[in-house]
Amino acid sequence: MRQPTGEQLVFHHSVFTETCKIPYGRVTSYGQIARRIYRPQNARQVGMSLKNLTTYTRFFDDPEFQNLPWWRVVNSQGVISKRERAEAVTEQATLLRREGVIVSERGGEYFIDLNEFGWFEDASDDSKSSDESDD
DNA sequence: TATCTGACTGGGA
DNA sequence: ATCCCAGCCAGAT
Numbered sequence: 001m002r003q004p005t006g007e008q009l010v011f012h013h014s015v016f017t018e019t020c021k022i023p024y025g026r027v028t029s030y031g032q033i034a035r036r037i038y039r040p041q042n043a044r045q046v047g048m049s050l051k052n053l054t055t056y057t058r059f060f061d062d063p064e065f066q067n068l069p070w071w072r073v074v075n076s077q078g079v080i081s082k083r084e085r086a087e088a089v090t091e092q093a094t095l096l097r098r099e100g101v102i103v104s105e106r107g108g109e110y111f112i113d114l115n116e117f118g119w120f121e122d123a124s125d126d127s128k129s130s131d132e133s134d135d
Numbered sequence: 136t137a138t139c140t141g142a143c144t145g146g147g148a
Numbered sequence: 149a150t151c152c153c154a155g156c157c158a159g160a161t
Contacts, residue, residue: 008158030143041156047142048158073142081142088142 011039012056015049016065022072025099026119027112029076046073047081071095078118080110 014037022028031043039045049056050070057065071092075081080092080103093103093110101117103110112118 011158031145034143041144042158043143044141044156045143045158049142051142052159070142075142076144083142085142092142 009056009059011037011042011045012049013060013062014039015046016053016057016060016062016068019050019068019070019073020064022069022119024069025101025117027072027074027078027096027101027114027117028119029078029114030073030081031076032120033073051083072119074112078112078114079106080112082109 015033018033018036029043030046031040033046034040034043050073053068053070057068080089082089089110096103096112101112103112105111
């Protein structure tokens with residue numbers, strides 16, 4: 001893997017920063033993060049940033065990235081996205097359940113109800129944003 | 136340099 | 149609702 005350009009580092013840093021903002025017990029989508037960092041066409045790239053999380057986070061000093069909550073990011077349908085490391089999927093489901101997120105199974109996939117646990121900056125979530133408590 | 140791939144999405148059939 | 153697919157764009161070969 002090559003050294004990311006400064007522009008890419010900015011992108012990755014933005015993704016990590018936004019991911020860290022996702023409240024405990026809530027989830028958001030790759031596309032939503034892309035929108036939040038003003039790169040609406042880069043949802044796939046958001047996934048890549050998280051895929052290479054350990055590689056990219058070492059380019060930054062931010063200690064908050066040490067325990068970055070990558071598991072709070074799912075796809076726009078509320079499904080835990082498939083990936084090369086299949087184990088990471090069940091691992092993500094476990095981490096989410098540990099935070100109280102209800103993760104149900106559908107044909108071998110793990111599904112989260114975004115109406116219940118989804119986090120969106122424009123959502124009028126007045127009752128659900130109060131149950132935060134970092135670990 | 137050319138081509139393929141993927142932790143994505145939204146829209147059309 | 150489900151399936152399919154073109155667009156997307158940085159990384160990997």
